[in-house]
Amino acid sequence: MSIRIIGAGSRARMLCGSAIVAALLGTPAAAYTQSADTSSQTEEGSTESDSEIVVTGTSIRGIPPTGSGLISVSRDDAKLIGAASTPELLATVPQLNSFNTAPRTSNNGLGSFAPGLRGLPASATLPLMNGHRLISGSTQQTNPDYPFLPELAIERVEIVADGASAIYGSEAVAGVVNFITRKRVSGFEANVRYGFADDYHAFNAGGIFGHEWSSGSFVAAYQYAENSNITGADRRYRSLDFRAAGGVDTRSAVCPNANVNLFAGTIYAAPSLTPGLNTCDPRGPVDLVPENRTHSVFVSARQELASNITLWGDLLYSDRKDVVQAALPGQTFVLLTAANPFFRAPPGTGTLFEYVDFRPDNLVGADHFDQTFRVRTGNATAGIDVKLPGDFKASLYGTYNWSRNDTFQPGINTTALTAAAAGTTAATALDPFGTRTNPAVVAAILDNPTDFTNRQRTRIGAVKIDGPLAKLPGGELKIAAGAEYRRETYRQRGSSGGVGFPEDLERDVKSLYGELFVPIFGEGNAAPMVRSLALSLSGRYDHYSDFGSTTNPKVGITWEPVEGLNLRGSYGRSFRAPGLRDLGSTVGSYYAAAALVDAFGARDPLRGATQVNTILLFGGNQNLKPEKARTFSLGADFRPSFAPGFSAGATFYDIKYNDVIGTPSGLGALIFTDPTFAPLVTRDPTAAQVSGAIANTVPFFYTFSAVPTIGNILDLRQGNFGIRKTNGVDFDVRYRHTAGFGTVFGGIAGNYILKYRTQLSPTSAVSNSLDAGIPRTTLRTTLGVTAGPVTFVNFVNHRSGVTASFATPTGTSLYKAKGYTTIDLRLSLRLPDLGFAKGTEVGMQINDLFDATPPFFPGTDGVGGSYNAIGRYAAMSLRTSF
Numbered sequence: 001m002s003i004r005i006i007g008a009g010s011r012a013r014m015l016c017g018s019a020i021v022a023a024l025l026g027t028p029a030a031a032y033t034q035s036a037d038t039s040s041q042t043e044e045g046s047t048e049s050d051s052e053i054v055v056t057g058t059s060i061r062g063i064p065p066t067g068s069g070l071i072s073v074s075r076d077d078a079k080l081i082g083a084a085s086t087p088e089l090l091a092t093v094p095q096l097n098s099f100n101t102a103p104r105t106s107n108n109g110l111g112s113f114a115p116g117l118r119g120l121p122a123s124a125t126l127p128l129m130n131g132h133r134l135i136s137g138s139t140q141q142t143n144p145d146y147p148f149l150p151e152l153a154i155e156r157v158e159i160v161a162d163g164a165s166a167i168y169g170s171e172a173v174a175g176v177v178n179f180i181t182r183k184r185v186s187g188f189e190a191n192v193r194y195g196f197a198d199d200y201h202a203f204n205a206g207g208i209f210g211h212e213w214s215s216g217s218f219v220a221a222y223q224y225a226e227n228s229n230i231t232g233a234d235r236r237y238r239s240l241d242f243r244a245a246g247g248v249d250t251r252s253a254v255c256p257n258a259n260v261n262l263f264a265g266t267i268y269a270a271p272s273l274t275p276g277l278n279t280c281d282p283r284g285p286v287d288l289v290p291e292n293r294t295h296s297v298f299v300s301a302r303q304e305l306a307s308n309i310t311l312w313g314d315l316l317y318s319d320r321k322d323v324v325q326a327a328l329p330g331q332t333f334v335l336l337t338a339a340n341p342f343f344r345a346p347p348g349t350g351t352l353f354e355y356v357d358f359r360p361d362n363l364v365g366a367d368h369f370d371q372t373f374r375v376r377t378g379n380a381t382a383g384i385d386v387k388l389p390g391d392f393k394a395s396l397y398g399t400y401n402w403s404r405n406d407t408f409q410p411g412i413n414t415t416a417l418t419a420a421a422a423g424t425t426a427a428t429a430l431d432p433f434g435t436r437t438n439p440a441v442v443a444a445i446l447d448n449p450t451d452f453t454n455r456q457r458t459r460i461g462a463v464k465i466d467g468p469l470a471k472l473p474g475g476e477l478k479i480a481a482g483a484e485y486r487r488e489t490y491r492q493r494g495s496s497g498g499v500g501f502p503e504d505l506e507r508d509v510k511s512l513y514g515e516l517f518v519p520i521f522g523e524g525n526a527a528p529m530v531r532s533l534a535l536s537l538s539g540r541y542d543h544y545s546d547f548g549s550t551t552n553p554k555v556g557i558t559w560e561p562v563e564g565l566n567l568r569g570s571y572g573r574s575f576r577a578p579g580l581r582d583l584g585s586t587v588g589s590y591y592a593a594a595a596l597v598d599a600f601g602a603r604d605p606l607r608g609a610t611q612v613n614t615i616l617l618f619g620g621n622q623n624l625k626p627e628k629a630r631t632f633s634l635g636a637d638f639r640p641s642f643a644p645g646f647s648a649g650a651t652f653y654d655i656k657y658n659d660v661i662g663t664p665s666g667l668g669a670l671i672f673t674d675p676t677f678a679p680l681v682t683r684d685p686t687a688a689q690v691s692g693a694i695a696n697t698v699p700f701f702y703t704f705s706a707v708p709t710i711g712n713i714l715d716l717r718q719g720n721f722g723i724r725k726t727n728g729v730d731f732d733v734r735y736r737h738t739a740g741f742g743t744v745f746g747g748i749a750g751n752y753i754l755k756y757r758t759q760l761s762p763t764s765a766v767s768n769s770l771d772a773g774i775p776r777t778t779l780r781t782t783l784g785v786t787a788g789p790v791t792f793v794n795f796v797n798h799r800s801g802v803t804a805s806f807a808t809p810t811g812t813s814l815y816k817a818k819g820y821t822t823i824d825l826r827l828s829l830r831l832p833d834l835g836f837a838k839g840t841e842v843g844m845q846i847n848d849l850f851d852a853t854p855p856f857f858p859g860t861d862g863v864g865g866s867y868n869a870i871g872r873y874a875a876m877s878l879r880t881s882f
Contacts, residue, residue, distance in 0.1 A: 056131065056158035056178040058536070059167055059480035059515045060466050061393065066517065066536035067556020067570035069635050069651040069730065071095065071159040075182070078154055080793060080826055082845040082875060084193060084204040084225050085294065086149050086157075086179065090115060091868075092797075094750040094778040095161055095730060096177075097122070100797040100822060102230075102289050102870045117161050117174040118728060118751055119774045120657065124576055124627075126164070126171035128178040129379060130314055132460075133168075133486075135401035137320075137375040139454045142490055142579035143171050145403075147179055147379060148318040150223035152189055152208040153298040155182045161730060162653065163631030165574035166538040166554035169484075169511060173574045173629045173657060181314065183300060184217045185210025187882055195845075195875025199234040200289070202227035202875070216303035222296070229291040230869050231325060232283030236853060240281055245815075247858035248807045254330030255280035256367070258358035258432050260346055268346040270358075270433050275346075280359070282327050285368040288869035290324040305384075313382035320375045325368040329412050332357045334432060339424045342431035356421075358432045360412060363442050369410040377403040381460075392467030399460035406453050411497065413448035420445060452494035452501075459487045466515075474532070475519030484511040490580045499698060505580040513540035532560040542575075546583055550575050550626050566637040574631055578624040582661055582718055587619035589697040594711070604672050604712060606683070612711020615693050618663070621717040629657045645736040652729050660722030662760075671714065676721060676761035682713040689713065721761045726769075728753040734782070742787035750779025750798075771814055773804040775866070789830035797822045799866065806859040817855040820867055822848040843877040 057065025083089035087103035098115035116122040134144040164172035190207040206223030241249040257278045260268040269276035296318040338352040383397025423429030431437045464482035492503040515538040536556040543549045554572030635651035734747030756769035777800035784793030801819040831837035851872035
C-alpha cells in the first residue's frame with residue numbers, strides 16, 4: 001500500500017492530482033498543498049475547483065492543515081491492497097494500533113471497531129466520514145465508531161495524526177481518520193474477491209453505480225462481505241506451561257474433566273480421582289477471528305438548485321453480524337456432599353463432602369458458547385451550500401445517525417447450579433463428572449443469558465461560513481467560522497443474569513469554532529530563505545449539558561525556506577468528553593464476603609491477614625471531567641528538484657494526555673496506598689453509608705435482604721485518574737523512476753516511539769509503556785514495478801519485538817519478544833479493451849507469504865496478541881466497469 005505523509009507548501013502540486021497519479025503507479029507520491037487558483041481532475045473526467053476541496057484538519061477550503069502532516073490512502077491504494085473492509089484497509093497503516101493484525105471488534109463484539117493512533121487508546125482518535133461525525137455501534141462505549149463503507153465507495157482516507165479538537169471537538173486527541181467518499185462516478189463498476197487460508201475463507205462482492213448531469217450527480221454503492229472463523233485450535237501454538245522459559249504453568253485447572261479439592265493439600269483428578277491435576281489449554285475453542293457477515297450501502301447525491309446554491313446528501317447504512325466462539329465460564333468451589341447421588345469420594349479418603357472445579361462442557365454439549373452480535377448503523381447527513389459574494393461560502397447541514405446493537409451471550413445460572421449441586425435425587429442433582437445431569441436441570445443451569453438491545457442516536461445541526469477576508473502580499477487571508485448543536489441519546493433494554501439494566505441517557509452539546517489562515521509570505525513578497533510562510537489559528541468552544549464547558553485552541557505554522565523543502569509545526573489543546581455510559585451507566589453493588597475479598601479487590605494492608613466483608617461499586621460516574629491533552633509537533637517535507645521522483649517526510653510529535661478515564665479495579669494495593677484513591681475507600685462505614693452504597697444500585701451478585709457487617713466500601717467506578725506522555729517520529733521516504741519498460745517504485749513509511757510513560761494516577765509511580773507490550777517501531781515498505789498492463793508490488797510489514805512483564809515463580813520479570821514481519825505480494829493485470837474484457841482487471845494477492853509464526857512470549861505464546869491470526873492468505877479478484 002502507498003501511504004503518503006502530506007505537508008504544506010504554497011508552490012506545490014495539487015493534492016488530488018498527485019494522489020491519483022501516485023495511485024495509478026501503485027506507489028506513494030509526495031502530495032503537497034494546492035493553491036487556490038488551480039484546478040484538478042478529481043474523478044472520471046469531472047473537474048472541480050481546488051478551492052472547493054476541504055482537506056482533513058481544516059475548515060477552510062483550498063488550504064492544507066497548516067503545521068500538521070497528513071497521511072493519505074487513495075482509492076487505488078485500496079484496490080491494490082485488496083482489503084475487503086475499512087478495518088482491513090486501516091490495518092495497513094503503520095501509525096494505527098491495528099497495523100498488521102486481523103482486525104476485529106474490541107471486547108468480543110461488545111466494543112466498537114476503532115483502532116487508536118501510536119499506542120494511545122482508541123477513544124482518543126476521532127473517525128469521520130466526509131468530515132462529519134459518526135455513530136457508535138458499541139454496547140460499552142458511545143464514542144464514534146469507524147464506518148463499514150463499501151470498498152468501491154472510498155475515494156481516499158486521510159489521517160491527521162495530530163490533536164484536532166480545535167476543529168472537530170471531542171475525541172480528536174491523537175488525531176482524526178476521515179473517510180472521504182466518491183462523489184462522481186460515470187457508469188457501473190463491480191468487484192468480486194475470494195480468498196482462503198488454513199481453516200479460513202473470505203468472500204466479498206460489490207458494485208457502484210453513478211450518473212452525472214450538468215447540474216448534479218448521483219452515486220449508489222453496495223457491498224456484501226463474509227468470512228469464516230479461526231479458533232485457537234486452528235493455529236500453531238505451544239503449551240501454556242512456561243516453566244522452561246522461566247515462567248509459570250498457566251494452563252487452566254478448570255477443565256472438562258473435573259478436579260476435586262478437599263483442602264487437605266492434595267488435588268484429585270477425575271475420572272479416576274487419584275492424586276493429580278487435570279490441566280487444559282482454554283484457547284483451543286475460542287475465536288481469534290470471529291465469523292462475520294456484513295451488508296453495507298452508500299448513497300450520495302448532489303444537485304445545483306441555482307448557479308450559487310447546491311443541495312447535497314450522503315447516507316451510509318451497514319448491517320454487521322458477528323458470531324463469536326467464546327470460552328465457557330469455569331465453575332469453581334462447587335460444593336458436593338454425599339447426599340448428591342453423583343457424589344464420588346476420592347479413593348481412600350472417606351470424605352462426605354468435596355469442592356469441585358470443572359468446565360461445563362458436558363452441560364453445554366460443546367466446548368464453547370456461541371455469542372451473537374448484530375450491529376446496524378446508519379449515518380446520514382444532508383445540507384445546502386450557498387456561494388456568497390467575495391468567494392465566501394455558507395453551508396447549512398443536518399446529521400441524523402442511528403445504531404442498534406442486539407447482543408446475545410449464553411451464560412451459566414450459578415444459583416441453579418448451586419441448587420443442583422445440593423440435589424439429593426438423580427432428577428434434581430448435578431453431575432460434575434459426566435453427562436448424567438437431568439436435562440431439565442441442565443436447562444435451568446443454562447437459562448441465564450445476557451440479552452441486550454442498545455440504541456444510540458446522534459442529531460446535529462450546523463452552520464459554517466468560510467472565505468477570503470483580504471488580499472495580502474503573501475496571498476489571501478482566509479477565515480472560517482461555525483456553530484453546531486448536537487444531541488446524543490443512548491437507550492438500553494434487556495437483562496443479564498435475570499437482572500434488568502434499563503438505561504436512558506442523553507446530552508446536548510453546543511459548539512462555536514473559528515479558524516484563521518494568514519499567508520505571511522508568498523508569491524507576492526517572497527524573500528531569500530522565505531519562499532512562503534503561513535500561520536493558522538483555530539479554536540473551539542464546546543458546552544456539554546452534563547459536565548460543563550471546554551475551550552481548545554491550536555496554532556500551526558508552515559515555512560518553505562527553499563524550493564522543495566517545507567518545515568512545519570503545531571501546538572494545541574484537545575479533549576475527549578466522557579461518554580454517556582462513562583457518566584451514566586448502571587451502578588452495581590457487588591458484595592464480597594470476607595473469605596472472597598481477594599477474588600474481587602485488593603487486600604487491605606491495614607486489615608492484615610484478616611479481611612472484612614466488602615461492598616464494591618462499579619459503573620458510571622456523573623462527576624467525571626473531560627480527558628485533556630496538550631499536543632505538539634514539528635515536521636519536514638523534502639522533494640528536491642535535483643532528484644525527480646524522490647520525496648521524504650518526517651514528523652516529531654509530543655503528547656501529554658491527562659485525566660484519562662479509567663477504573664481503579666485491578667490496581668492491587670494502590671487502591672489502599674495511593675493518595676489519589678484515598679477518597680474511594682471507606683473503612684468501617686456507618687449504617688447510613690452502607691445504606692447509601694446500596695441505594696439506587698443494582699445488587700448484581702447478591703440481594704441485600706440481610707446485610708452482614710460491612711468492613712469496607714470500595715468505590716471502583718470510573719474516574720479521571722490516568723496520565724500518558726508519549727513522543728515519537730512518523731516517517732515516509734519514497735522514490736519513483738521511469739524507465740523504458742515502465743515504472744519502478746519503492747518506499748518506506750512508519751512510526752518510531754521515542755518515549756511512552758504512563759501513570760495510573762497523578763501520585764502513582766511512572767511506568768514505561770514500552771515495557772508493557774507496545775511495539776516501539778512499526779513500518780511498511782513498498783517495492784514494485786509497472787510494465788504496461790501489469791503491476792507487481794511487494795509489501796513488507798514489520799512490528800518490532802515487544803517487551804512486557806510475565807509471571808515467574810518468585811514474582812514478575814520482563815521478556816523481550818522477537819519482532820514480527822510479514823511479506824505481502826500483489827499482482828494485477830489490466831485486460832485488453834476488447835469485447836467482454838474491456839474495463840476489466842484481474843488481481844492476485846498473497847498476504848503473509850511465509851506464514852510467519854507469532855513471536856513467543858512466556859504468557860500468551862503470541863496467540864491472540866497484536867498479530868495477524870489469519871496467516872498465509874491467498875485471494876483472487878475481478879474488477880470490471882462499463
